Structure formats: structure tokens, C-alpha cells
Amino acid sequence: MNTQTINGKNYKSMMISARQTLLDQQEIINSLNVFPVPDGDTGTNMTLTVEAAIKELNKSETENIDELAEAVANGSLMGARGNSGVILSQLFRGFAKSLKTKKEITVKDIAMAMKNASDTAYQAVMKPTEGTILTVARESADAAMMLAEKEENVETFLRLVILKANESLERTPDQLRVLKEAGVVDSGGKGLVAIMEGALKGIFGEKDLALDMNKDKQEKHPYLYEIDPEEIHFGYCTEFIINAKDADVAIFKSKITHHGDSMLVVANEKLMKVHIHTNHPGKVLEEALKIGDLTDIKIDNMRLQHQHKNFKPKGEKATTEDVSSKPYGMISVAMGEGLKSIMEDFCVDVIIEGGQTMNPSTEDFLNAIEKIDAEHIFIMPNNSNIIMAANQAKGISGKSITVIPTKTIPQGISAILAFNPDIKPTENESAMNQAIREVKTGQVTYAVRDTSFNGMTISKNEIIGLSDKEIRSAGKNLNEVSAKLIEKMIATQDEIMTIYYGEDTTLEEAKDLQKQMNLKYKDVEVEVYEGGQPLYYYIISLE
Template identity: 55%
Template sequence: MKAKYIDGVQLRKMILQGKNSLEANKSTVDSLNVFPVPDGDTGTNMSLTMGAAAREVQNIKGGTVEDIAEAAANGSLMGARGNSGVILSQLFRGFAKGCKGKEKLSIMDLAVALKGASDTAYKAVMKPIEGTILTVAREIGEKAVEISKREESIESFLETIIAHAERVLDKTPDMLKVLKQAGVVDAGGKGLIFIIKGFYEAITGKETVIESVDVIQPIVHDSIMENEEITFGYCTEFIIKGKNIHIDNFKMAIGDYGDCMLVVGDENMAKVHIHTNNPGEVIEKGLRLGELINIKIDNMRYQHQNRIFESKMPQDEPVDLKEYGMIAVTMGKGLTDIFKDLNVDEIITGGQTMNPSTEDIKNAIDHIAAKNIFVFPNNSNIIMAANQAKELSEKNIIVIPTKTVPQGIAAVLAFNADESSEVNTQAMMGAMKNVKTGQVTYSVRDTQFNDIEIKKDDILGMQDGEIKQVGSDIDEVSFELLENMITEDTEMVTIFYGEDVSVEKAQELANKISEVRDDIDIEVYFGGQPLYYYIFSIE
């Protein structure tokens, strides 16, 4: 019998199967990254966001469609990662509005909710771009309303919507030039279609089960101890999904980084738990083996201090707030140390391939007792999540939209504790705009970009996100990129070398540039960043 209504039980199944469908196909979505660099994470970000929505939904026993939709909206809001994840969370938010006050959805109700999802997502984006997930979502909403009066079942309704969405997706390269240049369709739109297909599978009884791995619960220490007794302060947990994972080798690789270590699993999936003072380094070692999911880092010293503070402090006694606090997102021990040396309060481990969630950023905000908090995302794919965390906080949060680490460092250096937040914001925005960023990485696939032929494993030199140099030698591409970025007005070049580059190689590059331009200052620092051999800051 064909379904004419969706109740809470059915909507719950739809969302869970939407998550399963995307999880099973996220590598396909990841592969649609416009640039052939190793940061194709749209599918991963959307999948993690869907996972957060699904976990909230699973906590609902029974419930109306309003209850289920609201749970999915709340879960996706806090779990949103990357721009695609934030947009997906806004789609769920709009969908939930359409389910308000309803125990079940008719075809017309479902159409209105899908249209509301699109409307809400469009309003959340300052400058909507056509040819993206927003376009696919809008077309789904409009088509849903158009056909809602003539469709007689939920099954046929969803079939029509999916077919229309796929036609729209095929046209996205005609709407967005970069998609056509790269020869791909929009990744976010593709991910959204996989979710809708999951909805259809749930309605038609074709649900699949994606084996999930429970996150290891943190070890709780009940006894009261001083911070000095907590030798390793960060409880670090994550799951590695890869191929040919050697559990014993990985244990040896991270064994010296802490205690309470637990690594279990098989060659395709491993659960990791360790108490360490260097969570970033442990995570980077995990990245070498495969994809990371369910990443969780808890500052045990902070939690301990907070418990003692709360137990000793009268509830009505005010907490002294300092004037300013700062949060930065980065990866690599060297870059982390640099931001710490610049008095940044909270460092969130993340960046390419590992975008922190809205909740991660919100937690960092909550950890800082300050009236004004500056957030430096240092990645264009984290800015929306940072702004979403800002909306959830009662503190005065200022997101400085830094897209690269050099921009973030320049902005932090422009900070003046004696000035107002408005003056500091203006100074930081100006400082980040005066920095050019270079990055040297490698290609993950064959492609063509701006008439440049690129082969898998080619070395790529990028200036402010655009591919400028392609070659087979790291040293040659790095030198050519730097040489072309330096102008007559250049006064300083800073070289941050990654985990796969030696200090000798980095210094050789600096010396070679000095021979060409002996009138500029060149500084070399260990960044320790994965994936990128070099990051250059040109001022």
C-alpha cells in the first residue's frame, strides 16, 4: 500500500537512512572537490553533520514529526562541519519549522517543509551562489510544491523530486564556471541527493545498515587531584577508517605521546583513545593511515579545575571576566605553538580535511572567561561554522574571517589589548588583507584547471587559493611560487614548513630566495602541518 502520510516513526527512519545513504557514498561526494588538492571533504563534512542529526533523532523514543524534525535540526546545528554542513543544518532548521505543530505530514505538508528548508538556507548565506547545494535545495522545494497536489503517494512524490534534482545537478557546471573547468558537478548538491534517496529508501522499505562504531567513553577520574598530578592533560579519541591499518605499529607510533592508551579494531577501522599533551600530533599520525571520524578532545585539567571551582565557588558569586580572549583553528605542532606564543587562549585542532563542528567552536568559546572573544577560523570552510557558534553564544563574539594561517597570524599580531573591540576588529581586518598566502601541496587526481593539465601526484603551488604552479619537484615548484609572489613592495617572507619537510630543505629554499632578493627579511618556522609541504606568508 502506497504511503500518503509520514508519521514520527517513519520520519525517524527517513533521517537515519538519509545518514546511511550519504555515509555509504561520501567518498563519491568528496571526489567532486573542485580543486585536486587533498582537502576534498564535502561528503565527509555532510556525513558527520548527518551523523550528529541522527544521534539526536535516535534519542527520541516515539515522538511526532515535530519532535523528530526538531531533534534533527538541533543535532545538525551543533554537529555542523564545513560550509556544506552548516548549510545542511540550516536546511534541517527550515524543515523543522514546516513540521511545527504536526503529528504527521501529508504530501502537501512535506512539500511545504522542503520549500521552507530551502528558504531558510538561502537566508543563512550572505551571498548565495547558484550552481551549489542551495540551487539543488531550492529546485527540490519548488518542484515539491508544484507536484504536491497531483502526486498520490509519498513514494511517487519522492521519485519525481529525485529525478528533477539529478537533472538540476547535471546543469550545475553551466551555472558555476569553476565546476565546468574542473569537470565536476556540485559536491554539496550531490550529497543532498544521496540524503533524499535515503528518505526514499526508508519509505520503500529498502533500508540499509551501515555498521557504526561507538565512540570510546572518556575515562573518568573520580578522585580529587591537583593539576600537577594530571601528567597528560588531553583525553583524545577518534576513529580511523582506512585500509591496511597496522594496529600494533600505530600503538608503537603514539605510545610515547601519553598514557591510558587504547587502540582496538582491524585493518579497516581502529578506535583510538589516549591521554596526551599533544593531541594534534597524535591526530596527524592517525591521518596518515586514513580518514578520521568522531574526533573528540577534552582538556582534563580544565574540567578538573572547573569541577573544583564550581564546588568551592558560591553560585551567586560573580566570575571576573578579562576584556579579551582569542580562539584559533590550526593543525601542526609548530603552528599551534606559534598561536600559543601569541597568547591565543584556545587552539582548535582542525583545518583541511578536518573541519571543527559548530559545537567544537562553541565549547572553545565557553572555556574562555572574557567579555569579547575573537575567533580566527583560518580556513574558508570553517567561517560559517564559526558564525553559527557566534549566534549560539551570549558573549560578544567577533569572527575575523581569516581564510589562511598567515592571515590569522597577521590578524593576531594586529591585536592591541588597550584598544576597543571595534578598533581591534578594524585593525585585524586590515592586517589580514595585507597578507598574501602561498601553499605547496600535491594533486589527488588527474584534472584540468584554467587550461593547466594536472596529473595525480603532481606538486601544486597555490597563491591565495588559486593554482599557479604545477610540477614534479617540491623544491622547484616552491621556489617558482615564491619568486612569482614576491614583488617590489614585498618586505617580508615567512616560510612555515610542514611535517614532511626537513629544516635543511626549508633553509635551502630561504637561502635561494635571498640570492634573488637580498633586500627582504626571510624567516623560517616549523609549522608541522600535514598535507601542505609549505605555507608562505608574503607581506
């Protein structure tokens, strides 16, 4: 069939087929994800991004290819997940921009659109890395530009372009050391090729594409390359959308670029999608709030994601048994949606809801233990009144369990951060216990009755600040009491202050306290997170 143009109806069929092919290969793509953190979700992120694009495409009643491509671009921008998803959305955006006012497109139009797509994606990345989806997109576009000069038939043209895309994909291990050592091709590049192959099938049907180069090699990649956590310089993968009309991307990028790396900032006329790896998500979000409201905020601790994966030495195959029964599991106690979310980001397996006034029972711990299939389980009670129940569950269970005697949420978080999946349980126990000795906890709440303590006369319902089982400050003003508490806790060697604000505290109050502390303690990093905990206005960590 000598097809020389593609119309809107063809384009829609191509995108729907591309979605299906990507979905079919999702797990293969996930298995290739080894850089920068082996979180195994590139296929999932790309699939969900395309799903969002298709959802927007299906809303459109037009048959104009430029409008359909714009719908795909807008849908993918809103639904973009992870680094790969954001880059993919930029490829769609660049492709759509090149098709403005076009009702049908030729091979030359496709080639120019692919070139514009690649250029747009490269511009969106602060420090483009070769050997990734970007390389496959660029080399495919370059091949398309050359092929379009001598080939007019769309089917032949697309087959040749996809052949070149596969060749580019096969070269990615020569460009990225971790890919070569792991024996895999780039996961994002593989996803892009899957989209291209699916698009071809969408208008020309299932045929022997002669594109399954080294198929056996690509379909199963049982090796994972372990990345040294020390190489992860910026620990929090931070993503969000800013509702900002006609915001200046360049200015915003300049405001946050010094806060991290792997930055992607992309926008249309109404929204700005942001992705950055940073050690200070709060500071990035503060800059974003200056230009608009935020939605779809997602913050992942990449170091903890790395630690909780089941790594295999190079050359040792992973098995189904290895996946279902892992070396370590974790249980933590927390109350408040913010604190529970933080624990989830730290890859805690089971979070038991509880704390002050709601201490989990031994049965609660036993139920949590039964949910985890691991060789050894660590439990963080995070409250002195809960440690005994945790130890009792340990005695009954019969599983290999260590209870780390954490008495506060900050101690629990410090213990989790000290965990190392590559050392023995006894070594982990020692490291985690050392970590909880190095963190100080302050809590701000209210008095339930009149009392006197250390010369202070305290009235019922007055705000009080506690640390080390002592009342350190009291008064009627929340942030004044909190500031006095911190003043009595802080030492010259302290470097990080973390403030978790509770359900009865506003973000504005927490930000005001943060501002005061930044002015007073200039050598200390002050971070604020929503804890959502009841009873305590603030939980404060110093280390």
C-alpha cells in the first residue's frame, strides 16, 4: 500500500495502538530501570503518562491532526510521571507544535515533527545525559530527516525509522556505564521504541516488522546493577504542577536550579510541570508557591528507595522466590496523614496507626508482622509506651525480629535512614541505635491541667514545650513557646532542624516559625513538613 499521508483518524489509531504496545511491554521496560535509582517504574510511569494522553485524546471530537496532537501533548503534560514521563510529554509537545495548522502530514512533516520533539525534550532537561530516551529520540529524528529526502511512502519510512531507533537503543549501553555493566539497554529508550512500533501497527496492522533485534536478550534482564547510595547527591525526587498562566519557565528554572539536579521544567499556557532531585523539597515548593497554586505534589526519598530494593550481584540471577521473600522488612508506628506519608516514602512496609492516646496492641503488631515476608523485620514503636507491646509481639511471633527502642517520630525516621540492606541484622541494630542517640526531639502541645514545674506555673490549656521528659517552655503564644523550647534544645554542633506541624497548626504558622529560626540560627538548615499529627502542634527534630 503506497500511503503518502496520515490524517487525524490515522493518528488517533496510531496513538491508541502505541498505548497498547507500551502496556504490553511495561514489565519488560520496568526490568531495565537501573539508573539513577533502580526503582523499576519507568515502564509504569511512561504507560500512565500515555494513558493520560489517550484520555485527553478521546475527549476530542475533531479529526484534525494538529488538534489531536495538541490534545495528546496537553494530556501527557498533566499526567506525566517520573523523569521518563516528563521527557515523553515534552516529545509529544514538540511533535504537536510542529503540526500546527496541518490537517494531513507527509513523511517530511513527520521527520520535522520528530526533530522538533527531540529539540524540545533536550531543552527541557538541565543536563541531558546520552544513552537515554533523549539519545534514542535524537538519533531517530536525525535518521528520519535523512530518510524523508528519498522515501515518500509512510509505511516504508516508518519501518526504516524504527529500525534506526532500535539500533540507537542497542547502542545505549556503550554510552552509559551502568547500562553496560548491568547488561541492559536504556529503559526510557525501550519505551519510546515500543510507542513507535505500536504507532506503526495502529495503521498498518500486525506484520513481521523485522525489528525484534536480539529479542531474547531484551526480553529478560535478570541482573541489577547496584548503585552506591553515596552517588545520589540529591536525595528527594520532587514533582509537582503549578497552576500558573503564562509563567516564565526560564525565570523559574533560574530560581530553583541551585537546589538540585535532574531538573525538568515544562509548561503550556496554563500549567507548569516541575521535576527536580533536591535535598530541600520545601525550598523548591516555596519558590513555586510564589507564582501559583500547586497540585499533584510527589516527593520520594531516593536513598531509601535504593536501600529497600533487592539487589543482586552482577551475574547472579533474580528468582521469584527472591522477590516474594526479601532480606528485610520494616514496621513503624505513626499518627497523622503527613507522618504516615513520610513513612511510606521511606519504604516502610507496614505503618501501624497510633501514638499518644492510641497505643497499638500486641495483636496489632502481630498482624503487621504477618503481612511481611522477610527474613528479618525491624520495628520502630516511636513511643515509649509502645515498646513493650512491640517486644511482646516479637516474643510470640517466632520470626526474626529486632525492636529498635525509638521513643519519638524523629528517632524513628533517623533509625530508618541509618538502615543499610547490605549489612547483617546485628550491625544494622547497632547503627540504628546509634542514630537515635544522635537526634533530639522537641514536642509542643498544651497542658491538660494546672501544674508547676521547675519554677514555672502553668495553667490548664496553656501551650507547653517538652524535651527529654521535661517541660522546657510555656506560654500563650505558640511560636514564642516553640522558639524558647528550641533555644534550650539546640547545640553548636546541630546542623539540621526539622519541624513537623500538626493538624491544629497552619502552614502559615509553621512557615513563620521557620523564618524566625532561619534568622536566628544561620548555620542550621530548617525544614518544614506537614505531619498532621493530633495533640502536638509541632514535633521538632534537631541533629
